[in-house]
Amino acid sequence: MNLRFVEAFYWVATLKSVTRAAEKLFLTQSAMSSRIATLEEELGVLLLDRRDKQFRLTVAGMRFLVYAQRLLELQREIKSEMGSDVSRAVSMRIGAIESVLHSWLIPWIERLRVDFPELELELSVDTSPILADQVSRGTQDLVFAAVAASGEDVRNAALQPMKMGFIGHKRMDRKRRYTLPEIAQREILTFQRGSQPHVMLLELFRQSGEEPGRIHTVSSVSAMIQLVQGGLGIATLPLQAVQRLNGYEELKVLACDVALVPLPIHASYRTDPTSRIVEMVLSSAIAFVDGPEGLKGKR
Template identity: 25%
Template sequence: MNLKQLEAFYWLSQFGKHRQTAEYLGLTQPAVSARITALEKDLGKTLIDREADGFVLTDQGLEVAEFAVQFLNLREAMLGRLQDRHKRGVSLGLVGMAALTWGPRLREALLAELPEMTIDIYLGSDLQLRRLVEAGTLDAAFTASGDRARGADFGVEYQVGWVSRGDVIEGLPQPMSPDDLRALPLVHYPKTSPLFNPVADYVDDMAERTAPRHYGNSLSAICEMVRLGYGASALPLAALENEIASGKVVEIAATEGLAPLHVACTHANRARRKQVGQVLELAREAARAWCRDHGRYSSFEDL
């Protein structure tokens, strides 16, 4: 098995036609077919259902296609690094809470302290950042799940609580029990988010619930949905600190507390430890300074 075979198979899985795949790769159709046949022989698996109407991958073919794109991404990442003559760029992944709290301070510090270094920042969910790490795209990543990276000795703890616009809970007594909260229109994270499991019990059966359930695909989207009155949500309160202080959003007292959210560096590229180490040191100071100024809902952690 080699990368040329995987490349041919991946693009065939995307186009579904040998002719388009051959044109894209600059090959002949027989050459594409030969690479696919050789890949199937090396793996000992049938990847294409040749008895189906049209182009259809087998179950094994679907799995190989998923792995193939990861191999190709890793190849591109490696070639990009090797071709970077100056090696002055660092790609940094930040989960939503980090990007929206101490992230701006980190960016300012990077511009001031490392002006010669290009920093590319990727904002995404834990799942999205994990996939970028697996593809070799990121040099460092701060997420809310996964094991702490070697050499990363700090994190930030965010207090999680229920919030909504005032009219959503107007006239309702507090503190609210889980049943009281369950009766409200709720805004949730996707099931892949670390914030979903703590409130999973509030997403009751469709036939029994009495209020809508809304879903956002990012922290920013969910915060905006809360501001607009879609419903109540369990969020790291620091994300809406200004709105809570101004009264635009209210913190809901609950009879049962929620576990805090911890964000730390879960990936650091050891092959580029010098550049990554510089970024992590500035990130440490940015997070510490932000928590010092916003201590109501967050705290700095020495790990």
């Protein structure tokens, strides 16, 4: 029995889509369908119910899924025990929100390339809802976002949250300390509508009884930074992202009598019976964030 065909069936069954499974394994849809058909011919049973467009496993398919996972886990254990996959190249898709990109993603990737030279990385940066959906659909292997992904076989781990602050312009914001009413009088830039920073900012004003002026919702950290640099408002941004900036000497962290709620960061990934590389990479990220170069080291 060809275990590559077993792996193809496992991902089709887990992702509930031949198309998504093909994307996961970097195959064409026709190649994926061919592998499933060959496996069905060898087993002498139908694994997928093809009577309509709705995805369903047959009874035999549901039974074989249990065996497929066991076979792939056994294959992983054998390779690990025999050392046959030590230097094997592994492709991995990692997604992150802009806050992570501007804070610790780049130095961590540099460390990752040293610790795991066999890794072939495909990086993408997007908003939290899109990244959470991508890992749920199987088009990302590991994502770092402000919301946890959901779905069968999706796992989540909480990373160190990011401290947030009000960021202003040195020439326009000269006071040593600001009150929330003073902040409310300015135009405020925050993340996209419905995001955690946006919701928490509105809640902060509601609890204090303040009525803010105009709040602009911008999904890009870079865009907010440039707007503040141009004197067009005060932004709520992760402090570490601002500390890592070069060429924006006019930016200033505003001391305020109220604190913003930290930005939560969740790592979301799918379990893979063929490899433990995702868990190893996640452990590397957690250790980096908690270390002297990460969030704890920047306090």
